[in-house]
Amino acid sequence: MPDETVFAAVLEVIAEQGYERATxxxxxxxxxxxxxxxxxRFTSKQNLLRLAVRGNFAGFALDLGAPGDDVAADLLTIVSYYARLYETRGGVVLTLMRxxxxxxxxxxxLAEPEALLEKVDEVILHHQRRGALVVEPPRHTFFALxxxxxxxxxxxxxxxxxxxxPADPEAVVRRFLDGHRP
Structure with missing residues (x-):
């Protein structure tokens, strides 16, 4: 049985039952x-979840690199990533967040996905400093996005x-920017 099959199963069971109730x-x-x-193979439920999150979400590569001068392009990269993630793994994401x-x-x-959010914060801060986005705490901007x-x-x-x-990432970014430019 490939690890990916086990990872898909753990994420689905946790999405349906929650971590504590998932046996x-x-x-x-x-x-x-x-x-x-x-x-x-996996030693514990926590280790299994850690490997499943790492392995499953690694397939959703978010290549932020260095933010550029095009705020719409950078935000589209972020929104496209999260649109794919929520469309395929939204249930487990919401369950784990709760x-x-x-x-x-x-x-x-969730410490590893949190590191990704710190990169998103850096992109948002970059565009706030450039005057392309309203200045507010970066996580507020992220959650609005x-x-x-x-x-x-x-x-x-x-x-x-x-x-x-499914959400149209370009439309989401366009609507977001209509209300978040200074």
Whole structure:
């Protein structure tokens, strides 16, 4: 059984049940392996989640590099990344964000994605210093930027009948910039 199959299973089970309620038995069943094999390969549920987050989200490469002079292009890179992430893994992202406050194990796993957010903060600060964005705490800007993507993902988790199309990253950036330029 390839690691990617196990990683997909753990993320899906946690998205549905939450980290605390997701048992290693349920994860093993979803992955099509026995629980003993799961422990032999991954040693613990926390390690399994850490490797799944690292392996799964690594496929969503966010290449920020050095921010340029085109605020729309830099924001489009960020929005495109998060649009793909929320479309494919929105349930587990929202679940882990909620549970990190109460679970030190989940909070520790989310340290790596937090490093990515620090890079996003740097891009936002760069454009604020250039006068291309309103000056406010960078995370406020980030959540205003990706908020529509998060809400779309949340709506689909809550309302199984939700039929919204995936977000158009260019439209999201255009609407965002209409309200966030100085």
């Amino acid at each position: 290693t038995r349920a994860i093993a069943d979803a992955a099509g392996i026995n629980e003993a094999t799961l422990f032999r 549970e990190a406050k109460f679970s030190p194990e989940v909070a520790a796993v 990706v908020g529509p993507l998060m809400m779309r993902s949340l709506a689909r988790r809550v309302d199984q009948r939700a039929t919204q199309k």
